[in-house]
Amino acid sequence: MGTFYNPDRDITNIKLRYPKEIKYNGEFIAGKFMKYLLAQGLDKKRVVKFCRYAKVVSEWLNKPFDQIDEEDIEEFLAIVNTSKYAEWTKMDIKLTMRKILQCLGKEELDKFTLTIKRHEERLPEILSEDTIKKMVQVASEVDWRDAALLGVAYETAARPNELQSMLIRDVVETPYGFRVSLKGKTGERRLPVVLFASTLKKWLMIHPFAKDPEKPVFCSLASNYLGEFLSYSHFSKIFKKYAKKAGVKNGINPYIFRHSRLTVMAKHMTEAELCEFAGWIQGSKMARVYVHLSGRDIEDKYLQIYGLKEREDENNKTKLVTCMRCQMQNNEIEKFCVRCGYPLTSEAVREVLEGDVFKQELKKMLKELIG
Structure with missing residues (x-):
């Protein structure tokens, strides 16, 4: 560490x-x-x-x-x-x-x-987005740092060392979630975090050094290494830990998340766009491999022509819920907005209405009205 x-x-x-x-x-x-x-x-x-x-x-x-x-x-x-x-x-x-x-x-x-x-030229085995979501959900019940790491690793397709070296100052909050700066082989690139913005938000709210711009985002929480960079072996253990907890049997390492995400994005991006997103030099052979072997859903599109398959949008597989109060994009698993606490579901509204705080506030308002 x-x-x-x-x-x-x-x-x-x-x-x-x-x-x-x-x-x-x-x-x-x-x-x-x-x-x-x-x-x-x-x-x-x-x-x-x-x-x-x-x-x-x-x-x-x-x-x-x-x-x-x-x-x-x-x-x-x-x-x-x-x-x-x-x-x-x-x-x-x-x-x-x-x-x-x-x-x-x-x-x-x-x-x-x-x-x-x-x-x-074969793409490595990949994880489905449902599997990624399950791992993030399991991690959120144990450690918000780990949940945020898994979510950001998948959504940005970042290399492990790019996540290891990401600092607090590299994360900027935006109306749709966050923008993160990754420093890789081809220089710095900025990517949005939307799908797992609420998970990252929860971690940053309790990050022990959230106000120090030079501290790593995914820092060590061990008492003798508190706030320091995580080693690659520690990173790898985090991924394997939650894969096991989520019932994923295949060999897992941080690069599987990158490959899984790039396989999805190759179906929706040009080679030039994929190079920019993945942090490859323009014209990289890797982009051609991903685009070629993903097939850009050729079979699905062919079947759609003849009405044999409904259109699907894999990019929107993970649903986002927009907060009516502050416009924050929350993950579908959230009941309350992670930015302002506004209820996002009918269940959350019931919790508020049936809660003691709401009842006390209501009694106070009635007394003031009665005089």
């Missing part, structure tokens, strides 16, 4: 450990190769990833990188193509080899392509 992921620590470890741990290429990876990557302007997390993949490649080839030839490249490709790694990981490992060759001035050996087999 204490701080969110800091790549500087991993870079330091690579510099200290790789020269001792890696037989042939440790000093190259921790020295010249790392400097080359940083000089290209890559962020430090990417540098760490490429260095780790370079270690894997070194172990596969078992010889100094500056001595590799065409035969070694063929052996490398045979190993990576038949490995059990996911297709996207295989592409990253090949990209690592390309950067190693560029760093050594051996570009003539770079004759392989960086593509993913079309049949291997």
Whole structure:
């Protein structure tokens, strides 16, 4: 706990450990190769990833990188193509080899392509919006911080580190709910929070450091780490905890929420809009994968043409209730407006009318009228 992921620590470890741990290429990876990557302007997390993949490649080839030839490249490709790694990981490992060759001035050996087999382009398993709502509901009965984290994670499709680093000053209340600023790989982007605005509102009302703009929104509540950033492992435990409580059996991690949301949004956004929403660079291959594999509900639209299926709007699956007094957008599960306390349901109105406070106020008004 204490701080969110800091790549500087991993870079330091690579510099200290790789020269001792890696037989042939440790000093190259921790020295010249790392400097080359940083000089290209890559962020430090990417540098760490490429260095780790370079270690894997070194172990596969078992010889100094500056001595590799065409035969070694063929052996490398045979190993990576038949490995059990996911297709996207295989592409990253090949990209690592390309950067190693560029760093050594051996570009003539770079004759392989960086593509993913079309049949291997599959979206990960996703959670339905009903399942997300159930997890948020279960969490709200235990901890409003956790409920807000789950809700915001889904609605914004934010990466875990973007949520970890979100500060109080990054959250602005709006007429429709909130606007949050996320700092990701492509810079800062601002996204609305509407579906789970009331859940976030409840957490901010009891946040122990709500008036400190530099404190994390989803901070630690442990006494010895109160107000500090949550670690990724703690984040992951929160998601798994409420998945289990909600009866979700599939493996859950924070990225499943992101994938689930992007799968829904890919049916309603253009590739350019999806890139902006997800925090990808314009033209990202990931946007094309989501849009292509979501099918934009082609089957549903085809059946609608012939009257075989009614139109559905997945974006509006979660209903919002507008407060008549302050116009706050409340989640359908709320009985009272989280901003002003106005009753939103007939049940809430009955609770007010039958409550002792209302009866006392009514008696007071009658006495004043009678004089």
